[in-house]
Amino acid sequence: RYSKPDxxxxxxLTFFYTSFDNNVVSTVSQYPDQLAESxxxxxxxxxxxxxxxxxxxxxxxDVNYRINxxxxxxxxxxxxxKAEEIREIYRQPDPLTLDMHNVAxxxxxxxxxxxxxxxxxxxxxxxxxxxxxxxxxxxxxxxxGYGTGNYADVKYASFxxxxxxxxxxxxxxxxxxxINNLTDENYxxxxxxxxxxxxxxxxxxxxxxx
Numbered sequence: 001r002y003s004k005p006d007x008x009x010x011x012x013l014t015f016f017y018t019s020f021d022n023n024v025v026s027t028v029s030q031y032p033d034q035l036a037e038s039x040x041x042x043x044x045x046x047x048x049x050x051x052x053x054x055x056x057x058x059x060x061x062d063v064n065y066r067i068n069x070x071x072x073x074x075x076x077x078x079x080x081x082k083a084e085e086i087r088e089i090y091r092q093p094d095p096l097t098l099d100m101h102n103v104a105x106x107x108x109x110x111x112x113x114x115x116x117x118x119x120x121x122x123x124x125x126x127x128x129x130x131x132x133x134x135x136x137x138x139x140x141x142x143x144x145g146y147g148t149g150n151y152a153d154v155k156y157a158s159f160x161x162x163x164x165x166x167x168x169x170x171x172x173x174x175x176x177x178x179i180n181n182l183t184d185e186n187y188x189x190x191x192x193x194x195x196x197x198x199x200x201x202x203x204x205x206x207x208x209x210x
Contacts, residue, residue, distance in 0.1 A: 008066030017057040022050035025087050025101070052095055054085040056103070070116045077108035077127075098132075098153065102190075105129040106158075121166040129158045133191065159187035172207040 003010040025048065034042045058080040066072040083100035111124030135154035162182040168175045177200070184198040 008064075008072070010064050012062040014060040015057075016060065019053070019055045021053055023054040023085060024048050025051045025085065049088070051085040051087040054100060055082055056080070056100065057082045071112070071114050073112045075108065075110040077106065077110075080105050101133050102131055104131045104158075118169050119167070120169075121164070123162070123164050125160060125162045127158065127160045131156050154191065156188075156191060159185055161185050161187065174205040174207070176203040176205065177201075178203070
């Protein structure tokens with residue numbers, strides 16, 4: 001860690017390494033020729049199990065710089081060096097070593113903020129890099145059409161979202177204007193569940209005891 005209060009600069013770099021067992025992962029089992037109460041054929045059973053072993057390591061960075069009393073910039077993030085787990089996979093005879101699901105290779109938060117007397121504002125961004133998940137659709141892509149496809153991962157695309165907020169404060173009253181997803185990014189954390197596009201919020205806050 002490096003800190004120099006005289007010029008408003010601080011930086012912190014951390015290496016982390018974690019190895020653990022029994023991480024919960026999704027699993028698929030085949031149920032051939034079995035029928036549900038509705039009469040539909042049960043192709044697969046989706047459930048959860050414990051991974052044999054999981055290893056997660058990386059670097060975490062946190063940097064802040066106050067240009068002056070009113071203006072500052074910041075960035076913090078995590079870079080993943082290794083995110084692997086050993087787990088049993090549908091239709092595979094032996095456990096496989098695979099990328100850990102839903103762990104981005106790079107995550108960043110950054111921005112600039114300004115405050116003076118009754119007014120403050122912040123423009124901030126969030127970047128999430130590529131990450132892997134189970135490609136459930138691939139199980140249904142077998143040539144025989146009965147959902148007995150082999151295992152596959154899907155790689156999610158990276159995304160970046162920018163937000164802006166402005167606060168106007170007078171005594172114990174504050175009015176805040178927030179514009180989220182300023183660039184109207186079409187993005188998702190989980191495929192099939194897209195998150196909100198550009199949206200605005202107006203908030204009034206009354207502080208007591210000040």
